[in-house]
Amino acid sequence: MPLAERIRREAGIPTAAVGLITGGRQAEEILRQGRADLVAIGRPLLRNPFWPRSAAAELGERIEEPAPYRNYWFETGMRHEA
Numbered sequence: 677m678p679l680a681e682r683i684r685r686e687a688g689i690p691t692a693a694v695g696l697i698t699g700g701r702q703a704e705e706i707l708r709q710g711r712a713d714l715v716a717i718g719r720p721l722l723r724n725p726f727w728p729r730s731a732a733a734e735l736g737e738r739i740e741e742p743a744p745y746r747n748y749w750f751e752t753g754m755r756h757e758a
């Protein structure tokens with residue numbers, strides 16, 4: 677995170693932050709504060725393949741499910757109706 681932030685600031689190029697980003701609110705803060713242009717998620721996605729859905733819910737946001745997941749999201753009651 678500090679490296680992504682410093683490279684972005686000093687070299688003026690887009691950077692991605694990765695490492696120990698575990699929640700939606702944390703990811704959103706990094707982007708809002710302009711510390712990185714993109715957040716990448718590794719191990720939390722291994723633990724929870726629905727991490728984007730969980731992060732969106734944490735932020736009170738609605739996201740469209742990826743087509744291959746559509747039935748599963750629906751079955752688990754997490755699909756957001758338009």
Ligand SMILES: Cc1cc2nc3c(=O)[nH]c(=O)nc-3n(C[C@H](O)[C@H](O)[C@H](O)COP(=O)(O)O)c2cc1C
Nearest residue numbers: 693694695696697698715716717718719720721722
């Ligand atoms: C199973 C696994 C495979 C990974 N493979 C790569 C890889 O091929 N190249 C890479 O740059 N980083 C790889 N990483 C590192 C992740 O991209 C990431 O930097 C690291 O897991 C820290 O982020 P996290 O806290 O979100 O997991 C891997 C991590 C894991 C857990």
